[in-house]
Amino acid sequence: MAAKETKSTLEFLYDVSRELASALELRTVLQRILFESLKYVGGERASIVVLDDNGKAIESAIVYGRKIHDHTTQQLRETVERGLAGWVVRNRQPAWVPDTSRDERWLRRPDDAIDQSGAKAALCVPLMAHERLVGVLTLVHPEPGAYNKEHFSLMQAIADLSGIAVMNARLYAESQRQARVMTALAASAGAINASLRMEDVLQRILNETIQALQVETVALALVEANWDLVFHAATGEHNEGIVGKRIQAGQGIAGYVAHEGEGVVIPVVSDDKRFVRGEHFANLDVRAMAVAPIHAQGRVIGILQAINPISGVFDPDALLVLTGIGNLAGSTIQHAQLFERLQAAHKRYRELFDDSVDPILVTSWDGKIHETNRQAAVITEYTSRQLQGMTIDQLHEVTRGDKMVSKEKLKNGKIISYEAVLKSKSGKKIPIQVNVRKVVFEEAESLQWLMRDIRERKDLDSLREDLTSMIYHDLRSPLANIVSSLDILSTMFPGPENETIQSVTTIARRSTDRIQRLVSSLLDINRLEAGQTIVSQQAVTPAVLAEDAMDAVHPMVESRHQRLISDLSGDLPPIWVDVDMIRRVLINLMENASKFTGPEGKIELGGRQEGDWVQLWVQDNGSGIPFTEQEHIFEKFTRLQGLNNSSGLGVGLAFCRLAVNGHGGKIWVESEVGKGSKFILTLPVAKE
Numbered sequence: 001m002a003a004k005e006t007k008s009t010l011e012f013l014y015d016v017s018r019e020l021a022s023a024l025e026l027r028t029v030l031q032r033i034l035f036e037s038l039k040y041v042g043g044e045r046a047s048i049v050v051l052d053d054n055g056k057a058i059e060s061a062i063v064y065g066r067k068i069h070d071h072t073t074q075q076l077r078e079t080v081e082r083g084l085a086g087w088v089v090r091n092r093q094p095a096w097v098p099d100t101s102r103d104e105r106w107l108r109r110p111d112d113a114i115d116q117s118g119a120k121a122a123l124c125v126p127l128m129a130h131e132r133l134v135g136v137l138t139l140v141h142p143e144p145g146a147y148n149k150e151h152f153s154l155m156q157a158i159a160d161l162s163g164i165a166v167m168n169a170r171l172y173a174e175s176q177r178q179a180r181v182m183t184a185l186a187a188s189a190g191a192i193n194a195s196l197r198m199e200d201v202l203q204r205i206l207n208e209t210i211q212a213l214q215v216e217t218v219a220l221a222l223v224e225a226n227w228d229l230v231f232h233a234a235t236g237e238h239n240e241g242i243v244g245k246r247i248q249a250g251q252g253i254a255g256y257v258a259h260e261g262e263g264v265v266i267p268v269v270s271d272d273k274r275f276v277r278g279e280h281f282a283n284l285d286v287r288a289m290a291v292a293p294i295h296a297q298g299r300v301i302g303i304l305q306a307i308n309p310i311s312g313v314f315d316p317d318a319l320l321v322l323t324g325i326g327n328l329a330g331s332t333i334q335h336a337q338l339f340e341r342l343q344a345a346h347k348r349y350r351e352l353f354d355d356s357v358d359p360i361l362v363t364s365w366d367g368k369i370h371e372t373n374r375q376a377a378v379i380t381e382y383t384s385r386q387l388q389g390m391t392i393d394q395l396h397e398v399t400r401g402d403k404m405v406s407k408e409k410l411k412n413g414k415i416i417s418y419e420a421v422l423k424s425k426s427g428k429k430i431p432i433q434v435n436v437r438k439v440v441f442e443e444a445e446s447l448q449w450l451m452r453d454i455r456e457r458k459d460l461d462s463l464r465e466d467l468t469s470m471i472y473h474d475l476r477s478p479l480a481n482i483v484s485s486l487d488i489l490s491t492m493f494p495g496p497e498n499e500t501i502q503s504v505t506t507i508a509r510r511s512t513d514r515i516q517r518l519v520s521s522l523l524d525i526n527r528l529e530a531g532q533t534i535v536s537q538q539a540v541t542p543a544v545l546a547e548d549a550m551d552a553v554h555p556m557v558e559s560r561h562q563r564l565i566s567d568l569s570g571d572l573p574p575i576w577v578d579v580d581m582i583r584r585v586l587i588n589l590m591e592n593a594s595k596f597t598g599p600e601g602k603i604e605l606g607g608r609q610e611g612d613w614v615q616l617w618v619q620d621n622g623s624g625i626p627f628t629e630q631e632h633i634f635e636k637f638t639r640l641q642g643l644n645n646s647s648g649l650g651v652g653l654a655f656c657r658l659a660v661n662g663h664g665g666k667i668w669v670e671s672e673v674g675k676g677s678k679f680i681l682t683l684p685v686a687k688e
Contacts, residue, residue: 026050029169030061031068033137033162038063041123041154042146043139048127049080050135050166055089058316059173083107084124085136092133094125094159096152099144121146125159129167137162198336202233205304205329210236212321213314215306217284220294221247221254222302222333229254229303236307238284253291254303261300263292263323265314290314292322296330304329359422359451362441365407367392370441379453381425392449396420396432410438410447422451431458461636465526482512513552517584521655524581525636528658534581537663539574539686542614546605549586556591561599564590567606568616575614576686581659588652589618589679596677597622613665613682621676630669656681 034046050059057080062069079085087105088095100106101119121144127135137159141147202220209218217236221229227249234242250259253274257264266272266289287308294302304326306318315321353360359376363369372387380387380395387395398420409416415437422430433452438445546568557564575582586605593603597620607616625633636654660667660681671677 026059026166026169026173027061029165030059031063033158033165034061034063037137037139037155037158040158041139041151043123043141044120045140047079047138047140048135048166049085050170051080051089051133053132055133059170079107079138080136084122085138088124088126088136089133092126092128094152094156095123096147097122097124098147100140101144119144123147123152123155125155127159127163127166129163132167134163134166134170198333198340201329201332201336203235205325205332206233206235209304209306209322209325212325213290213306213318214310215290216308216310217242218307219305220302220329221305222294223258223300227258229258232302240283242284253289254305257291257293257303258300261293261295263290263319263326265290265319267313288312288314290318290322292319292326294326294330294333296334301330301333356450358453361387361392361395361449361451362439363392363447363449365445365447367447370446376451379422379424379430379451381428394423396422396434396451410436413438419454420451431455482508517587518651520580521584521588521651525651525655525658528662534578534659534662536578537576538579539576540579541574542572542607542616543568543570545575545577545579545583546586546607546616549583549590550605552583552587553590553594557594557603560594560597560601562594562597563600563602565602565604567604569607572607572609572614574686575683577663577683578659582663582683585656585659585681586616586618588656592652593618593620593622593677593679596620609685610682612685614685615680615682617678617680619676619678624673624675625669625671625677626673627671630671633669634667 030048030050033048037043037046045062045064047062048060049057052058080089084095084097084103084105084107095105097103097106098121099119100108100122106122121141122138124136124138126133127137137155139147139155205220206218209215215236217234217239219231219234219239219242221231224230229247229249231242231245247254249255253264253266253269253272256274269286269289284307289308290306292304293300294304304322306314306322309315309318354373356373356375359379360373361369361376362371369387369390369392372384376387377384382390398418406414406416415435417433417435420432420434422432424430431454433454435450435452437448439448440446441448543566546566550564550566554564590603590605597603602621604619605616606619607614609615634653634657636651656679657667660683663683665682665684667679667681669677669679
């Protein structure tokens with residue numbers, strides 16, 4: 001008898017093991033466990049709940065008679081929480097209940113009433129695998145006391161065999177799920193990143209989402225600056241009216257996801273308090289919803305919303321897939337936005353480049369022309385294609401400025417300017433002002449050459465030079481006659497009794513001196529610009545030279561109630577200069593200081609020796625010169641308006657620079673608006 005029972009037990013164990021080992025799909029394994037339990041132990045119905053590592057029900061199945069019931073996880077979850085299965089899970093011990101009406105562990109349902117199914121018998125055992133609880137199995141018989149000790153032992157044997165089978169099936173299901181998720185995400189990544197056009201990107205995101213989740217409708221909204229959500233794209237059934245819809249910051253389920261940065265799945269949206277009227281879409285009945293944030297660089301830039309799964313319920317992996325697509329979409333959307341901005345900037349640049357009134361060329365560092373605008377083709381008379389086969393040196397010849405364009409200065413971000421002559425295809429020579437700077441063209445460092453046509457300026461300069469020459473030649477002789485006449489008058493009316501006449505002649509003589517200085521300065525400018533050297537140099541003490549210059553400007557300074565102070569030390573060495581020319585330089589600087597200094601102001605003339613040079617300066621406490629103008633004031637015909645809108649030809653400082661440079665020295669200004677100016681010049685020490 002014992003041998004027969006052992007054989008029967010072995011056949012039972014072999015049969016159950018074979019049934020469970022021949023399947024890997026979790027649903028199939030659960031169904032076979034239930035059918036084998038009913039077959040060998042007996043009962044009216046059987047149920048099984050699969051638990052994750054946290055004890056949460058993730059899958060279940062119920063067999064009633066020979067019929068399998070689906071979608072029972074929520075129903076059995078209550079049993080695991082409060083019923084007999086829950087007790088087994090918490091205590092990890094099997095339970096044998098001869099009469100359910102007398103056991104408090106049994107979760108009573110309406111059908112347990114006496115007038116319906118009434119009391120029952122139940123067996124409930126934990127499913128263990130490697131000391132881990134993976135599920136709980138329950139059998140129910142309609143008759144109390146139907147199960148005995150043998151049934152209980154069989155139930156435990158089935159549980160021992162089922163634990164490993166359930167664990168393997170769960171792991172297989174998880175691997176399959178992960179494979180599906182990874183496949184879906186990989187396919188989505190390839191499709192989403194196939195374009196950088198925003199319209200294409202958004203549509204591809206929607207297409208991949210609707211295909212991966214099998215839902216009726218998918219919509220995508222982006223976060224505005226005020227954190228409102230605005231829908232930019234939608235696809236699927238009844239998507240009309242979604243695009244352009246706005247949801248205020250933090251409102252509804254979508255606003256909640258955008259604010260919290262975490263996705264949600266809402267099986268029944270009408271039961272969720274976060275769902276608001278603003279999330280209703282025209283012609284679309286929103287029943288279930290999954291929403292995931294779209295992240296980019298650590299912040300939420302939008303949300304991806306899947307509406308109404310076709311099967312009626314969302315797959316357990318829905319949120320994982322949706323979140324994954326949202327993460328992929330974030331960087332792609334940001335790249336598309338950057339690409340759109342880059343395209344817009346490129347378009348604006350091309351418009352500015354092509355529509356510029358000045359010729360512009362882009363070359364390599366060795367001068368080969370890569371790109372030109374329309375005006376370059378117009379002024380050079382070459383086509384753009386012809387220009388792109390030339391070098392910059394073939395187009396122009398430097399006349400003034402740097403003869404060699406310094407690559408080192410350009411690499412450091414400096415702009416080099418000079419004057420040149422542009423040679424057109426027909427042989428015309430056009431004077432131009434050239435500005436060269438470093439730019440990035442087609443992802444490579446290049447040089448941009450902006451060429452400004454200065455023919456009108458050159459014509460104006462020519463007219464000014466002609467006018468200067470005319471003033472000099474036409475004034476020189478009459479002016480000499482006036483000086484001679486004033487000298488004669490002074491000798492004709494000597495003595496105190498002719499004081500009035502002497503005063504008038506003194507004023508006239510000072511005025512003619514100023515005119516003579518101006519004429520001489522104009523002549524010197526022409527000579528120095530023509531490259532003539534200074535030949536009439538002699539040794540002179542700076543103090544003597546300064547005293548003579550101060551005498552010339554003293555009446556002007558006195559009339560303006562200003563103070564003129566000399567701080568020149570007597571031990572300064574003699575300087576080797578054209579005395580008249582440098583005297584006029586100092587007079588110009590002191591007259592300018594007086595013009596731009598208010599009444600009661602102070603003008604100081606100072607100096608010191610620095611090696612083989614003597615440094616002289618004229619300093620005032622007047623209105624000062626803006627930094628942007630300090631380099632231009634030494635250019636010819638450039639004027640600054642003084643306190644009294646002082647007028648002039650604008651040649652004084654140009655003459656000063658040419659005269660000082662002609663002596664081998666330098667001249668510059670140090671000034672701050674409202675705090676006065678200091679003009680400094682260096683002159684060579686006379687050699688013994």
